Amino acid sequence: MESSYTEQQHLHQLSFGSIGSDWEFSQEQVDHPFVDSGFHDAYVPTSSFEMQRAFDEVTTLDHVDESKKAEMLAKKSPFMYFRELFPNAASELMTQQICKDGRIVYVSRVSVGGEEFVGEGRSKQLSKHAMAKSVLAKICPSDLQYLQRLKCETDMQTCNNEPADGLPLEQKQELVPTESKVPEPIQTQGSSSHLVPSTELASKPACQLLWELCQGRSVGSLPIFEVSKLENNKVACKITIGQRSVEVVCKGRKVAKNLAATKALRELLNVEPQWLEKAESERNKAAIIGLDAQHALMKLCAQKCMPLKFHSEMLVQPKRQMKVVCQVGEEIFEAVGSKRKVRTLVSTNALKKVFNIDYSSFAGAGASYQVLQKDMYNKSPAQLLNELVTSQGHSPVEYAEAQTFQEGLGFRASAKFNDEEYEGWAPSKKKAKQEVARSILLNAFQVSFPNAQ
CATH class of the missing domain: 3.30.160.20 (Double Stranded RNA Binding Domain)
Known part of the structure; x- marks a missing residue:
């Protein structure tokens, strides 16, 4: 009884990271370690002897109540749970980019207990989750079903056309319902078919807005982002919510994610389009406070990854007049005026047409150069x-x-x-x-x- 108490005390100190220099392991402690249910995540086998027994003696949540286990694992992704079980192996994880069948994919490799596990995906994150799933499927398959972060991705195929959890593709497709339900709005104002979020969310980017709106839904409906590089410096971003998804291809990783999030808000969450346009306009106005018309146009075009070009030439008639041509994407704007004012004039026209900002009446423009x-x-x-x-x-x-x-x-x-x-x-x-x-x-x-x- 005294030995059992010492063993518990020792492992509790291991959990809190405080251990004396005079502690010694016995062979019985190594073969049959005691793990308290409240500190199972803190105990991880680190010695080479224990790593060889990793597949037989991994500390899982089998002894915890089923409902409590589901609640604890529902907040974790496969890679997060794998990293808690094997922190040393997770630190030695290797991820590399390869070209397979004409597409760029990522491959993650890790060695656990002398065996190598491999995961592939369209992004680094997905490859790590696929690798973690293969490890957990062999060590603790019962815990894998409760990991909710990527539960809605169970029908996703890896690059070799095998589902991430190892089930055959034909069997996996039978588990997917043929009809997908349209998600119901969280809160509505006057309409039951469109979602009109509160005004406090108007200043937030599309990605953050999408995430916060999905958090109010049931477990398993959080957005999943898949970002992959394509040819010609383009980026593809796919967002999956439940069993429905949208995809956008454009230049720039950040722009692709925001455009895909905006598309998901409209098509998957049924957010009112007029509200999204108003929110975008408010964010644009906040971004150009303190800037003149030309620099405001340059900043907004840079944020949206829109090409911007200016071309100017002096006119013979009328004298001392300049013509400036401004090209924003595919749209062209022209203005004629004095050398000091013409760029402001053409930039004001572009802001009005492209970004729906009336710069002449914009309060932030006139107040930007107030000097004490x-x-x-x-x-x-x-x-x-x-x-x-x-x-x-x-x-x-x-x-x-x-x-x-x-x-x-x-x-x-x-x-x-x-x-x-x-x-x-x-x-x-x-x-x-x-x-x-x-x-x-x-x-x-x-x-x-x-x-x-």
């Missing part, structure tokens, strides 16, 4: 200009070396900003630079700086 009165007296024009430019994520303005304007009359300084040349004259090089900054503040940011003292 005390800053105008405590800071120089060049310092204030650099603060405004860097706050928008751009590099500080670089000034050309000041040159003598006329012998004994002063110096001339210049700088290029937004493809426009600005000049300033002053008795000294330092003051000439400040005059250039003052000109940029006035013409580009509509900030009237006090006259030099």
Whole structure:
């Protein structure tokens, strides 16, 4: 009885990571370890002798009540459970990318108890789950059925046309219902066929919105993302919810996931399309606060991975007028005006047409260049200009070396900003630079700086 108590105490200390230097293992303790039901995840065989017995003596949840076991495992994925059982093997996991049948697939390999297990999938995550399933199917098949994270993927085929759980394809297809139910909305406003989420969710990205809406559903309906690389630098993203799925192919991993999530919100969750468009518009407006029209257009196009090109040329008639052509994706916009205003004009038109943003009436545009009165007296024009430019994520303005304007009359300084040349004259090089900054503040940011003292 005394020996049993010492053994329990020793294993409890192992669970909490505190063990004295004078503890010793007996052969009986190694062959028949005691594991408390509350700390089964903490005990993992690490010695080479125990690893050889891994398949016969893995600590599973067989001794726990069936309902409690299902509740504990419902929150874990196959790879998560495998990593808890075999942390050392999980740390030595190898994943590599190969080309199979003209498609890019990922292969994960791990060695447990001297035997190698392999898993394949369209992404690194799916290959790890497939590998973990093969390990768990041999060691603790009874626990595998309760792992709910990927339960709805049981009909998914691996690259060799075998289901992940090892069942034959024909037998697996018989288990899949022929009709899939359309998920019911969580909350509705006035319509029973469309979901209108609360306004608090409008500012969240599509992926996060999809995940939070699915969390309110029953266990097993969480979204599963499958991202794979294709030819021509394109990415395919497939989202599965229950037994239904949607897929999007485009350039950019992040863009593909958000577009697929938006498509899943519309087709799988029946979210009101008008609400999604309004939420997208609000996110776009929040992203361009503090930016002028041209840089706002550049930022939104970069976020959406939309190609953007500007082309400008001086016109003979009317004089001092410039024509700017802006191409956003397949759409082309043109504007004619003065050199300082034409890019703003064409960018405003593009924002209105492509992103449905009326920049001229956008509150954030007019308030973006408000400067505190005390800053105008405590800071120089060049310092204030650099603060405004860097706050928008751009590099500080670089000034050309000041040159003598006329012998004994002063110096001339210049700088290029937004493809426009600005000049300033002053008795000294330092003051000439400040005059250039003052000109940029006035013409580009509509900030009237006090006259030099």
